[in-house]
Amino acid sequence: MKKLLIAMILTLVASNAFAHFQMLFTPESALNKGQKIELRLAFTHPFADEHTMDMGLQHDTKTLAAVEEFYVINKDKKKDLLSTLKPITWTGKHNAASGFETAYKAKRMGDHLFVLKPAPYYEAGEDIYIQQITKMMVNVAGTPTDWDKELGLKAEIVPLNKPYTIWTGSTFTGIVKQNGKPVPFAEIEVEYINHAPDLKTNAMGPAFVEAPHDSFVTIGIKADANGQFTFGIPKAGWWGFCALGAGSDTEYKGKELSQDAVIWIQAKDMK
Amino acid sequence: MKKITLLTVSLLMLLISTASAHTALMSCFDEGDGTITCEGGFSDGSSASGVEFYIEHKGNVILKTKMNEYSEVNFKKPEGDYQAVFNAGEGHRVYIDGKDIVE
Numbered sequence: 067m068k069k070l071l072i073a074m075i076l077t078l079v080a081s082n083a084f085a086h087f088q089m090l091f092t093p094e095s096a097l098n099k100g101q102k103i104e105l106r107l108a109f110t111h112p113f114a115d116e117h118t119m120d121m122g123l124q125h126d127t128k129t130l131a132a133v134e135e136f137y138v139i140n141k142d143k144k145k146d147l148l149s150t151l152k153p154i155t156w157t158g159k160h161n162a163a164s165g166f167e168t169a170y171k172a173k174r175m176g177d178h179l180f181v182l183k184p185a186p187y188y189e190a191g192e193d194i195y196i197q198q199i200t201k202m203m204v205n206v207a208g209t210p211t212d213w214d215k216e217l218g219l220k221a222e223i224v225p226l227n228k229p230y231t232i233w234t235g236s237t238f239t240g241i242v243k244q245n246g247k248p249v250p251f252a253e254i255e256v257e258y259i260n261h262a263p264d265l266k267t268n269a270m271g272p273a274f275v276e277a278p279h280d281s282f283v284t285i286g287i288k289a290d291a292n293g294q295f296t297f298g299i300p301k302a303g304w305w306g307f308c309a310l311g312a313g314s315d316t317e318y319k320g321k322e323l324s325q326d327a328v329i330w331i332q333a334k335d336m337k
Numbered sequence: 338m339k340k341i342t343l344l345t346v347s348l349l350m351l352l353i354s355t356a357s358a359h360t361a362l363m364s365c366f367d368e369g370d371g372t373i374t375c376e377g378g379f380s381d382g383s384s385a386s387g388v389e390f391y392i393e394h395k396g397n398v399i400l401k402t403k404m405n406e407y408s409e410v411n412f413k414k415p416e417g418d419y420q421a422v423f424n425a426g427e428g429h430r431v432y433i434d435g436k437d438i439v440e
Contacts, residue, residue, distance in 0.1 A: 099364055099366075099437075100364055100366050141407075173366050174364075174366075174376060175362070175363075175364040175376040175378055176376075206364055207362050207363070207364035207376075207378075208360070208362045208378075208380055209362045209364075209376075209378030209379065209380065209382065210380070210381075210382040211378075211382065
């Protein structure tokens with residue numbers, strides 16, 4: 067009985083060690099022509115799908131704080147999308163939690179660069195807050211317009227190759243920045259969305275692959291002295307990169323804040 | 338003289354490689370107010386401002402204009418079948434059928 071309890075605690079600890087990722091999901095990032103797209107916002111662990119978290123959970127009030135910023139940039143024009151967010155319940159393998167949905171008309175040609183700044187989330191397991199400033203982009207009809215913009219965010223990953231133009235087996239390169247300045251040797255976690263998100267039921271589907279070892283669930287890498295990193299993409303689908311604590315804000319409500327930068331990319335098979 | 342020839346050849350090669358490296362692109366949508374907007378561009382992100390654009394309707398060119406400073410053109414939706422053509426030169430033309438242009 068004692069052994070079982072220890073095993074359960076160890077499992078819980080191991081699960082908590084998997085990376086939190088702010089998902090900003092849409093099924094297709096490379097659109098041949100303008101169309102309305104669906105977006106889902108959920109705070110989860112995209113590879114293991116062990117635990118889904120309530121976006122914006124506060125430690126003192128136990129309520130959910132509102133998303134701070136959500137907008138899109140196309141051809142240098144910024145459009146606020148905050149008022150379009152509708153609360154949903156996102157269901158993972160083990161639990162369900164609060165997230166958001168919206169739809170967006172990606173009508174115009176070029177890149178539609180989405181930026182999400184959720185409220186800090188209280189992670190009770192670590193007694194800290196986590197805020198993941200997240201970028202994701204969709205392109206219409208192939209012309210590049212905004213994908214490489216440096217927005218000067220408190221925490222940001224600036225891509226050096228287009229996040230929607232990545233063949234399986236090629237690479238993704240980005241620079242981790244804090245208020246526009248590179249973050250040397252930034253710690254980065256990489257995860258694959260290993261469960262097909264179902265936008266009709268707002269739930270994660272079954273897993274695509276199994277990790278041979280826990281270190282493959284969340285792959286830890288580091289940026290170089292200039293904050294730059296490159297990662298080879300072994301499988302088609304969505305990959306998330308999260309630079310931990312890259313942001314300039316370090317405290318929230320008297321507790322430690324990990325202000326992270328997240329970017330999503332989508333790889334395609336050559337066939 | 339030799340230097341000038343070499344320079345000319347180098348410049349020509351540069352021009353050729355620049356011209357062939359990018360792809361002409363166009364996307365059109367129905368504004369829902371009886372007009373169509375077409376946006377032009379290139380795969381290298383360069384502007385399509387000033388590039389020729391025309392509408393073919395029953396074998397006739399019924400509108401010939403140039404992409405504006407924002408690399409786009411807005412025109413009254415023609416009746417029936419038509420084609421929107423982005424003409425950035427030989428090998429750089431894009432055709433879109435009117436029936437594929439939706440809101």
